[in-house]
Amino acid sequence: MKRFIYEVTEAFRIAFSQIRANKLRSALTALGVIIGIVAVTLMGTAILGIDAGVERSLAGFGDDVVYVTKWPWRRIDDWWTFRNRRDIDVNNIHAINDWIATHPEGSLKVAVPNVAWNATVIRGEYRIGNMVIFGTSADLARIVRSDMKEGRFFTEIESRSARNVVVIGFDVADALFPSESALGQTIRIRSQQYTVVGVAARQGSFLGMFSWDSVVIMPIDAFARSFPIRWANPEIRVQVDVARMEEAKDELRGLMRRVRGLSPEKKEDFELNTQQVIREQIDPIKSKIALGGLFITGLALFVGAIGIMNITYVSVKERTKEIGTRKALGARRRTILLQFLIEAVSICVLGGLGGLATAWALSGVAGALMPAFPLVFSLGLVLLGLGVSVCTGIFSGFAPAWQASKLDPVVALRYE
């Protein structure tokens, strides 16, 4: 065992003096590995970045919210079977909340209505178009994960009495009140004036996904004054005990059937969704990136591996006499095998480190160019890169190292 350690140490010593003596040759050989590692790390960075971006977007609502909608979120091919469904009646929240009040140990926590309309928001000569106007109840404050930058959410009383009060997103506040606080100020949507009672903290946006930054939230009855509820995508959002998600869905399904008066033999005419569906829709994108990345990586590493195999064969040939000498001095077959294997692995790992450094620099540049895209360069990726390098080295070094280890010492010593 001790002998083995000394042999490995000696092998590393030889490998590095060999690489130092053939700097250019080693660098050129490592190029394929460098490219491969850059590809694999950038791919990983992109996938992790998408994940992080999606999670950031989904963080506005927790995973503990079930969305009761007419249309399912997943992709459907038979849209006509859904088109004829009755709309979701947002007034059903009262029945649900009553049930919740009588079942405090149940898996459901609170239900809020949700309607949405796109509109332009105006304040004096400032205006910002295509904002999402939400109508909901004061209970939404209990569900959202977003913090307030300033002010507060509207209250139960303001909600019940349909007061024209709004909470606005960060981008809305920024556009309409660039140099002052929005709190207590008035904004206009269509013909109505609204008082700003709160500004939500900045969430950031990702690939056009929903973000609290570009919304205006108001009591649903105030919403009804300007927009037709029926055409405003009415839905119900129910916060549930996330640990009892399945139970909660069953409970909610039964409750919805009851309030919608569905007889037991009838199929459901509503849909229960969770954010999980959105994640599942991102997965194919990620696997496409992974596939593309793997193809480039595989190609580059394959070319790199062949280069390293070749250079190791050259190295074995050049040092045939040295191999003979070492065998005469008592090197076993495994000693020689290790020596050349470690040499190949060392070149690959150096290439891998170069690749990681390049990828790190590139993702820094990309991050500066696309600030909305959260680039994640993790320890896991570094380990992955190094692991791939080591494997490439072993893969490409094995055949020449094996050949070297099998050399007949007499033949090797005679080699000129």
Add this chain to the structure above:
Amino acid sequence: MIPPSATAHAGPRVTRPPGALVIEIEDVTKLYKMGAETIHALRGVTLKIHRNEYLAIMGPSGSGKSTLMNMLGCLDTPTAGRYEFNRKNVATMLDDELADIRNREIGFVFQTFNLLPRSDALHNVELPLIYAGLGKAGRIEKAQRALVNVGLGERMGHKPNELSGGQRQRVAIARALVNDPSIILADEPTGNLDSKTGEEIMALFEQLYAQGNTIIVVTHEEDIARHARRIVRLRDGLIESDRAVE
């Protein structure tokens, strides 16, 4: 430590009585197949070598000296015949067993020195000890002692290309000695040196012999062979004569 120059020419010619049997080969043959042709490098050689011997193997070019030497050094196995090294049958040993015997029992000195070009003298001498599994401190100490013994105490940090031919061969001899082998095998150790340096190397062998080493030298020069106590002459793969030097 006696500086080698002091013993080079003035040392008395001691002959130590032979000790235990180290090498015994009997009717050893070695064939090389070159396409259709078969070359009989050794045609049936029988030889016994004891501890404390100083043997020269002579013969014309192509007579099988190197082939015999490689066999004795366990670098090669005979095509037929019996070979016992320290009373162990070597002819049937596996690669790694032979490697261990070479490491522990045999010290090689080559005509072309065969030093590692990028390593300094000390590391070159250390190498067999690495393969023997000796710890760093012990290796350095033994390697330094071996280098001092061959008169290179001042040159330990030099790379081979910073040393003269004679000095390189001294490093190689220190490397052969460092693991206290049963026997030192030198194939034409002076073949790449001028005659004066060659004499110095032979004086070093004389000193090593006096210190208790067992030495076999292959040469085709009578002057070199005369340093030995016994001369074996080969011709066409057979022993032509085997006698002591007076």
